[in-house]
Amino acid sequence: xxxxxxxxxxxxxxxxxxxxxxxxxxxxxxxxxxxxxxxxxxxxxxxxxxxxxxxxxxxxxxxxxxxxxxxxxxxxxxxxxxxxxxxxxxxxxxxxxxxxxxxxxxxxxxxxxxxxxxxxxxxxxxxxxxxxxxxxxxxxxxxxxxxxxxxxxxxxxxxxxxxxxxxxxxxxxxxxxxxxxxxxxxxxxxxxxxxxxxxxxxxxxxxxxxxxxxxxxxxxxxxxxxxxxxxxxxxxxxxxxxxxxxxxxxxxxxxxxxxxxxxxxxxxxxxxxxxxxxxxxxxxxxxxxxxxxxxxxxxxxxxxxxxxxxxxxxxxxxxxxxxxxxxxxxxxxxxxxxxxxxxxxxxxxxxxxxxxxxxxxxxxxxxxxxxxxxxxxxxxxxxxxxxxxxxxxxxxxxxxxxxxxxxxxxxxxxxxxxxxxxxxxxxxxxxxxxxxxxxxxxxxxxxxxxxxxxxxxxxxxxxxxxxxxxxxxxxxxxxxxxxxxxxxxxxxxxxxxxxxxxxxxxxxxxxxxxxxxxxxxxxxxxxxxxxxxxxxxxxxxxxxxxxxxxxxxxxxxxxxxxxxxxxxxxxxxxxxxxxxxxxxxxxxxxxxxxxxxxxxxxxxxxxxxxxxxxxxxxxxxxxxxxxxxxxxxxxxxxxxxxxxxxxxxxxxxxxxxxxxxxxxxxxxxxxxxxxxxxxxxxxxxxxxxxxxxxxxxxxxxxxxxxxxxxxxxxxxxxxxxxxxxxxxxxxxxxxxxxxxxxxxxxxxxxxxxxxxxxxxxxxxxxxxxxxxxxxxxxxxxxxxxxxxxxxxxxxxxxxxxxxxxxxxxxxxxxxxxxxxxxxxxxxxxxxxxxxxxxxxxxxxxxxx
Ligand code: D6G
Numbered sequence: 005x006x007x008x009x010x011x012x013x014x015x016x017x018x019x020x021x022x023x024x025x026x027x028x029x030x031x032x033x034x035x036x037x038x039x040x041x042x043x044x045x046x047x048x049x050x051x052x053x054x055x056x057x058x059x060x061x062x063x064x065x066x067x068x069x070x071x072x073x074x075x076x077x078x079x080x081x082x083x084x085x086x087x088x089x090x091x092x093x094x095x096x097x098x099x100x101x102x103x104x105x106x107x108x109x110x111x112x113x114x115x116x117x118x119x120x121x122x123x124x125x126x127x128x129x130x131x132x133x134x135x136x137x138x139x140x141x142x143x144x145x146x147x148x149x150x151x152x153x154x155x156x157x158x159x160x161x162x163x164x165x166x167x168x169x170x171x172x173x174x175x176x177x178x179x180x181x182x183x184x185x186x187x188x189x190x191x192x193x194x195x196x197x198x199x200x201x202x203x204x205x206x207x208x209x210x211x212x213x214x215x216x217x218x219x220x221x222x223x224x225x226x227x228x229x230x231x232x233x234x235x236x237x238x239x240x241x242x243x244x245x246x247x248x249x250x251x252x253x254x255x256x257x258x259x260x261x262x263x264x265x266x267x268x269x270x271x272x273x274x275x276x277x278x279x280x281x282x283x284x285x286x287x288x289x290x291x292x293x294x295x296x297x298x299x300x301x302x303x304x305x306x307x308x309x310x311x312x313x314x315x316x317x318x319x320x321x322x323x324x325x326x327x328x329x330x331x332x333x334x335x336x337x338x339x340x341x342x343x344x345x346x347x348x349x350x351x352x353x354x355x356x357x358x359x360x361x362x363x364x365x366x367x368x369x370x371x372x373x374x375x376x377x378x379x380x381x382x383x384x385x386x387x388x389x390x391x392x393x394x395x396x397x398x399x400x401x402x403x404x405x406x407x408x409x410x411x412x413x414x415x416x417x418x419x420x421x422x423x424x425x426x427x428x429x430x431x432x433x434x435x436x437x438x439x440x441x442x443x444x445x446x447x448x449x450x451x452x453x454x455x456x457x458x459x460x461x462x463x464x465x466x467x468x469x470x471x472x473x474x475x476x477x478x479x480x481x482x483x484x485x486x487x488x489x490x491x492x493x494x495x496x497x498x499x500x501x502x503x504x505x506x507x508x509x510x511x512x513x514x515x516x517x518x519x520x521x522x523x524x525x526x527x528x529x530x531x532x533x534x535x536x537x538x539x540x541x542x543x544x545x546x547x548x549x550x551x552x553x554x555x556x557x558x559x560x561x562x563x564x565x566x567x568x569x570x571x572x573x574x575x576x577x578x579x580x581x582x583x584x585x586x587x588x589x590x591x592x593x594x595x596x597x598x599x600x601x602x603x604x605x606x607x608x609x610x611x612x613x614x615x616x617x618x619x620x621x622x623x624x625x626x627x628x629x630x631x632x633x634x635x636x637x638x639x640x641x642x643x644x645x646x647x648x649x650x651x652x653x654x655x656x657x658x659x660x661x662x663x664x665x666x667x668x669x670x671x672x673x674x675x676x677x678x679x680x681x682x683x684x685x686x687x688x689x690x691x692x693x694x695x696x697x698x699x700x701x702x703x704x705x706x707x708x709x710x711x712x713x714x715x716x717x718x719x720x721x722x723x724x725x726x727x728x729x730x731x732x733x734x735x736x737x738x739x740x741x742x743x744x745x746x747x748x749x750x751x752x753x754x755x756x757x758x759x760x761x762x763x764x765x766x767x768x769x770x771x772x773x774x775x776x777x778x779x780x781x782x783x784x785x786x787x788x789x790x791x792x793x794x795x796x797x798x799x800x801x802x803x804x805x806x807x808x809x810x811x812x813x814x815x816x817x818x819x820x821x822x823x824x825x826x827x828x829x830x831x832x833x834x835x836x837x838x839x840x841x842x843x844x845x846x847x848x849x850x851x852x
Contacts, residue, residue: 017181027068033117033852036064055192058124058131061114061596062101066238068108070210073238073247076841078812080159086340088153088160088831089316091094091309092146092347094288095164095250096171097137097237098499098659099226102129106503107240112282130584130820133189134658136170139250139617140578141493141685142386144659145464146347148685148823154241154248155522156824157841158831164303166197166235166252169287174617174656179763180633184290185621197252204256205232207310209303209404220370220414221363224407228283231256232311241524243844253311255284255483291619292578293392299400304404309354316342319807324849333366337377339661344834345385346458349450355457356411364407370414382834383454383461384491387682388468388476389582395447398440409575412448418441419456420660427482437479455480455487460834462489465683467706468822471724492707493683493832494823500689507546508693508815515539518846521618525823531816533724534809544808547694548672554668558652564640567647570609571801575673576657576665579618579625581774582680587671587790589632593750594791595649596639608798609648613665615657629653632830634759634766635839662686662691667693671797671805674699675790677781679724688821696800697795700786704821712817716810720793721786730785738776740784747787751775 015193027031040063043049045056052060079088119126138144146162149794153160172184206239232253239248243304252626257278289296320332320341333808346352355377362373387393401409416439427433439456441447455461455477469490473481483487502509503523512520515533533539548568555568561805575588592612595763599607614632654665672690674681674697681703691697692709696719699705709717722730741748754771757764800807819825831837 015257019024026063028108028113028442030113030117030120033113034062034112034121037061037117037121037263038312040064041092042296054128055131057118058101058128059193059195061118061125061128062132064109065101065104065114066195068106068110069238069240069247072240073249075245076247077249079664080840081322083159084341085159085340086835086837086839087319088158089155089312089342089344090146090149090160090548091308091312091344091351092143092162092164092841093350094138094143094347095135095146095150095162095203095252096140096143096659097147098134098507098663099129099132100502100851101132103151103737104196104238104240105150105497106436107242109243115277118377128851129541132660133192134170134487134660135194136187136189136658137164139169139171139288139290141240141683142292142348145493145823146501146687147211147659148494148496149827150239150248150250150629151241151447151498151821151829152494154246155244155496155498156237156827156843157241157244157246157839158248158827159840160248160839162239162248162250163308164250164252165285168254170369171288172290172484172620175579176629176653176655176769180630180637180653182618182626182629186287196352197237197356200234200236203315205233205234205311205314205647206230207232207307209306211406213406213410221367222407222410225278226362228281229258230284230399231258232307234311234315238480240505241841241844244842245802246841250617251312251315253262253285255282255286255310257281259781261302261631267440267809270814271404289700290617291622293387293389293580293582294619294622295392296621297395297397297400298686299404302396302400302404305350306408307354309357310349312457313354313357317361317366317655318343335362335366335368335372337374338376338411342380342760343837344381345830345835346381346454348386349454350385352394352450353405353408354385354443355453356405356408356415359411360417378457379459381454381458383458385451385461385463385477385588385682387441388471389680393476394450395441396450397448398448399662399684401448402403411417412439415453415456423483431774433479433684451477452480455484459487459489460489461490462834463682464491464493465629466490466492467679467701468682468703471679486847489833490788491826491834492820493685493688494821494826495685495692496522496823497692499663500666501692504545504665505550505693507545507549509637509829510668511539511542511546512815522528522824525819526821527816528699529816530812534812540805540809540812543694543812544678544804547668547811548666551670554664557664558654562652562654563650564650566611566650566652567609567649570611570647570650571670571798572613572668573610573671573673573797574613574665574669576613576654576662576676577613577684577686578614579622579628581624581628582781583676584703584786585614585616585628585632586775588768588784589628589635589695590750590787591653591791591794592639592649592667593753594746596635596645597749599645599648603644607648608801610650610798611648612651613669615654615665617657624770626775627767629757630715630753631770638759654746661690666690669695670801671695672697672699674705675786676700676702677786678702678727680781688818691814692821694808695812696797696807696810698790698797706822708817711820716813718793718797720789722782723787727782730782734780735779735785737779738785741776744784744788747789 005178027036037060047056064351073340096815113127117557160518170187170189172185175183206229209226214223235252270702284303322565359373359376385668413724440454463472551568555566632653673685684703700721700722754767760766
């Protein structure tokens with residue numbers, strides 16, 4: 005049969021993707037590695053350093069990925085599905101090499117190839133600097149979501165900012181205090197990103213408005229313009245030939261120079277001024293759960309939103325639905341092609357920005373624009389802490405984004421008319437529900453803006469989603485009950501089990517096969533194996549190997565000997581009063597005093613590992629770090645204590661360090677005050693790696709407890725209702741201090757300088773102001789219950805077989821906490837999208 009001639013497009017495709025050297029076998033990997041060492045790095049084996057080898061390996065792995073990336077993006081253009089856009093000011097990606105090799109299924113080949121070349125892959129991987137473009141849970145969630153979106157074949161994009169400086173590096177000085185060092189993570193280049201200077205987009209600030217006098221259309225003129233340049237980062241799905249894009253924007257000064265400068269003769273000034281514009285993407289704000297209303301941060305948020313929406317509208321216009329008649333694009337189908345998820349209110353200026361684009365650029369009416377906008381955006385709330393809620397000053401908005409403020413006022417006026425219609429005369433409700441908070445410094449409540457404009461609002465764990473309906477958003481829930489949803493957070497099982505814990509992963513694969521990697525609910529099938537002695541023994545061995553490895557790391561990094569048969573008791577998260585690291589360290593002092601008082605009594609040995617960064621301006625959190633370090637110094641050097649109790653503050657907790665610590669944990673501390681931690685995701689990672697949790701009924705701990713059963717956790721403390729009650733009755737922490745002798749003793753020691761002989765008043769502010777006078781997060785009220793739960797944990801640890809059986813049950817019950825499940829729920833219940841690409845299955849072949 006005669007062959008059909010190829011179309012132009014088909015010919016182009018077959019030329020561009022033909023004869024690409026394969027990097028999926030040992031020989032191919034070696035070839036590519038040597039080629040990159042030679043041609044990309046211009047080095048040979050005589051002069052090459054470990055970093056050069058690392059770089060050559062990254063390029064080799066990238067070669068494998070490139071074709072899949074191009075094909076995936078082409079597939080999206082051809083199939084033109086509804087696309088998901090995840091907008092986030094943070095992506096806490098960590099390292100990419102290990103994860104990429106695993107997701108591409110070439111880890112074994114790379115390992116073998118490098119071994120044959122006389123190199124150790126693990127050693128090379130340690131050259132990778134973490135991409136720390138996030139603070140904590142919110143940013144890491146965004147990273148897990150991208151992995152799950154690609155793994156499940158959704159046509160999705162992550163949009164964010166390419167900060168030149170990510171989250172600071174934390175060091176600890178001789179006094180035990182945190183010192184911040186800027187994180188210049190791009191110093192040696194970023195091998196995963198591809199800059200796209202050809203896609204530069206303008207972003208406007210300041211200026212003034214010219215009205216067309218007819219209605220709602222304005223011209224925004226005399227603005228300062230900054231350019232947004234995209235860097236594309238590949239996001240490979242697990243073994244499904246799918247590579248999605250994370251697009252990060254960098255600020256670039258206007259092309260060319262303002263000639264006025266030169267007329268004034270200030271040539272140097274003109275060149276230096278460019279830096280100012282480029283400062284927008286210079287640095288990540290290092291605050292977690294805390295709003296800092298600074299001008300630069302506002303500019304960052306708008307910069308992300310403006311560039312991203314231009315990109316989204318451009319892509320929509322190329323789709324078949326964005327059909328154009330001569331002058332206008334038809335945007336009616338926009339919500340059928342575009343879903344935009346706002347990760348907290350940080351990108352919420354996207355709402356007035358899309359209104360502005362539709363009206364002032366695309367010439368739609370207010371009603372037309374509003375109809376589309378309100379079917380496009382969905383908002384995720386991440387916290388109820390008042391200090392974390394974004395409330396931008398109207399004065400600042402008026403100066404920097406005058407058009408947006410006018411739009412927000414208009415949204416508000418229409419919204420309040422609606423509320424007035426629903427609740428005539430209820431002025432208090434109208435005031436409460438306004439987007440504008442009146443006062444000396446008038447502000448816009450960005451969460452209110454989101455709830456009014458978004459078609460879905462979700463919390464991040466069941467309890468949190470209930471709390472927002474009952475408290476901060478109650479009025480809004482009464483008007484729009486159907487908007488409110490829950491999407492319990494999750495973590496990607498690729499990075500947080502398969503990659504970080506190969507020993508346990510192998511053990512699970514032996515029993516269950518490989519399905520669990522993309523269907524974590526399969527872990528339930530581990531339950532019957534607790535009856536198998538051999539399996540329990542192997543599980544214990546795996547945990548022990550992970551603990552030994554961490555012990556070696558602690559010895560080599562901090563010079564501290566830890567007893568790796570002791571209980572590894574871990575609390576790793578940002579340092580924040582509501583997370584109650586203070587409760588943990590008070591208990592450590594109690595334990596210390598108990599051993600000292602009774603040195604010959606039986607004692608279950610513990611290594612208490614604590615880590616996390618404090619925001620540089622958060623004095624109280626920094627004092628907590630110092631207290632932990634000062635207590636550690638005394639306890640660790642007390643010969644009576646020996647190796648029964650050790651405290652290690654593990655400095656600079658970052659994603660790659662989490663991957664070392666979590667597999668080695670026995671006990672996971674999740675002890676926030678009930679009602680304060682929206683979900684937590686660290687809790688899930690520890691559970692998935694076989695730690696038992698000591699925790700309050702807060703955030704996702706509640707659902708972990710439902711999944712695994714209360715008998716397999718150490719649940720303690722007040723519930724949300726109890727906290728409310730105690731708040732109403734009136735809580736006096738000094739009553740607890742006076743009543744509980746061990747608490748009194750520990751606090752008195754701190755105040756008398758027992759742990760800081762050189763600086764006796766070091767903790768007066770922390771202990772008096774933030775514990776005895778105003779214990780905002782009820783540390784002392786929960787303390788006795790905490791001690792009791794800790795004692796149960798110690799008691800159980802005396803019997804490792806029972807302890808580790810419970811640990812296995814925790815792994816088996818962790819299936820719900822896969823971000824694959826979370827993403828499926830967002831896709832089905834909020835975005836209304838179906839996968840475009842296939843999911844991997846160990847038994848089926850994958851569509852290319
Ligand atoms: C990524 C992959 C590349 C693609 C580019 C632009 O860099 O193959 O051409 O994205 O994609 P769009 O912005 O046109 O979707």
